[in-house]
Every structure is written in structure tokens, then in C-alpha cells.
Amino acid sequence: MISNRSRSTCAAGFTLIELMVGIAVLAILLTVAVPSLQKIIRDNRVTAQANELVAMANLARNEAVRRGINRFSDEQALLRLDKNIEGADGWSGNVSLADGVTAEGCPTGVIRCASNEDVEIEWNSNDTELVLSFMDRGDLEDRRTAVICFKHKGSCEGSRQHRKITIFPSGIVETNSPRTDPLACDEACVE
Template sequence: MRHGYKGFTLVELMVTVAVLAILITVGIPSFVGLLNSSKADTEVGDMVRAFNYARLEAINRGMPTQVRTEAGSNWTGKLSVVINTGATAPTAASSTLRVIPAMSSAAALNTPNIVYIEFNNMGALTYPASALNITYTRGAVTRNFAVCVNGRVVVSGTCG
């Protein structure tokens, strides 16, 4: 009577490990790209929602509303949506409506050298006086969006 052995041979284990290593080598860059793309979409979405929220609050309240950067920070830092009280820097007199958390340290924005944008009571952009085109970059991932003079926020494009 013949006795069979149970288990895997060394060759079978080596082939399995080799196939697994190839799959991981191919899959990790795609997974990292997927994570960067997802993070980029989330951070751009947060900023676009902040601009839209500020615009709607300006219309609803009938008062100019601003999206301001954190003092001494660029647009990747913490942002605040505030009612404009006439001051260009946040003060105790200004009413903060919402705070948007800072973006990740890997994110970069190309924005003009301004510390706030402002919407008037009609929802139009009053500061800066021209359309604001912004490009978000995180590694190889790039997203474009713009704030038009009429206050509309355009994702994946520029003002026409």
C-alpha cells in the first residue's frame, strides 16, 4: 500500500510567492495613484464647497462674505468663511460661519497672492476683481477649478 504525502512542494511554494510578488509590484503603484486621486478629489471638493457656501451665505444674509486663509498661511492651510465686517484680517468683530481644515502637506495650489476672496450680497465675486483660476497638484494628480466674476465655481475648467 502506498502512502501519500499531504502538503505543498518547495517548487509550488516558490511559484506562488513569485506570482504574488509580481502582482504586488504591479498593483502598488496603481493603488498609490488611486489614493492620491481620491485625496485630491476630497481636498478640491472641500475648497469648492467652502466657496459655494460663502457665496450662498452672502446671498442669504445680504452681506458680503469672505473665504480667508489662516494668518500667514497659503491656501493649503486652514480656511475660514466669515461675514465681512470691513476688516481684511479676522477679528473678534467678524462672525466665523465655517472653518475648513488644512489640506495635506503633499498638496500645492497655484493661487494669486491674496489672503481672502469676497462675495457680495448678489453672490458675485468682489475681491479679487477678476476671475480666480486655481490649479491643485498632489504628486502626479492635478485638478483645475475657477471662481468666476459672477461668483460661479467651475470645476475642471476655467471661466468663459
């Protein structure tokens, strides 16, 4: 029979050695998890910005179809992209209509705007601005194919840190990653 006296002398909790082992295991787990988390964040940043551009292109195309914009009308449904935003590394874009409809936080005549950093954008022309005009059938006015590449600025680890977006003359938007298109963009990222 155990007396009450011996029960009260038993230690409750962890010993110093157990705490040190627990902290060491936690430190090892964090050294593995933190770099992986940073890579996931970079991958998701590129994916999110590519998806945002696809949504903007689809919005401009849908507005052109909905409004019946053709070569002879005064209206335009434009997707405008800029490579540099006030000297920072990144890109900005907007979808604009000539009738003055405006979204909250955007300039007059712009129904959707975005400004993004840490991801470089390039396209198949040497201009710092890319303007695509959609027509009433959803096709591009100048009947050219626009190829846009997103590349993460910073660490070059990981294969998902770039995306290629192709906007065909028909207005259809296609997105490729390195897994589906090994020639998606020249470099995985830019340092």
C-alpha cells in the same frame, strides 16, 4: 480497492515548489499593484482637496445669499485661502462670517475650516493669501475671476494630479481636470 493504509500516506497541502511558485506570482502582482495604488491615492488626494475648496466656496456664496449680505452691511461672507500652513507644503482655508458663528474645531467666526498637506495651491495673484468676499446675489464683491490650481507634491506620474478651479465674478464655481481642459494648470505636479 484502496485500503485505509494507503489513504493515510497521501500528503495533504502544498509542496515546497507549489508554495515558491505561488509566492513568486504574488510578488509579481504586488510590484504592479503597489505603484498603481500610490498613484490612485495621489490622484484622489488632489481631487478631494479640490472638492473641499469647491464646497467651501459654495458655502460662502450660499451664506452671503441667505443672509442678504451687501456692500453696505457690516457682515461679510469670506472665503480665505493661505498657501503655506506653518512652513509645511500645503494650504489652509476657511469660510468666515462677521456674526461670530463658529464651527467645532475652527477659530471664532469661522463656520468651516480646512488644513491640507501634500498638495500645492496657486492662484492668479502673487499674494500668499487669497480672500474672496461674496455678496447677496452670490457674486464676488470685487468682480474679478479667481483661478486656483491644485498640484500634487511628489511624483509627477499621472495626468489627474492637478485641478483648476475657476470662481467667476458671478460666483459660479467651475472645476477642470486635464482631461476636460488640457491647459488646466502649467505643470502636472511639483517636485
